Amino acid sequence: MKTKLLWIAAAAALITGCAETRKHAGATAENDANVLTGGPVTGTRIQDLPAPVQVTLQQRMPTAEIAGIDKERENGRTFYKISFIESGRNPVMWFAEDGTVLPDRPSKVMP
Secondary structure (H helix, E strand, C coil): CHHHHHHHHHHHHHHHHHHHHHHHCCCCCCCCCCCCCCCCCCCCCHHHCCHHHHHHHHHHCCCCCEEEEEEEEECCEEEEEEEECCCCCCCCEEEECCCCEECCCHHHHCC
């Protein structure tokens, strides 16, 4: 009987610990002001993006978890490549500084 109770208590502690881990990992906007819902806390961050890019990103992907933000320069223009945690559901997006969403990598769509 004691062994059974011990196993139940251990399982409950493990389940509770797993459920709480994400909360403390900075995975939500409430827990981490650097991101919309998860994502990078070093390198290029949400607050480093131009305001038009932030607005468009919030409108287009309000609940997607950001995996990374890359700032790239090409032909004198700056672009932002944003990748998401669930890449199958949320493919990589490219943004121009004015918040325009590009259909593909800038070198493929801009002369």
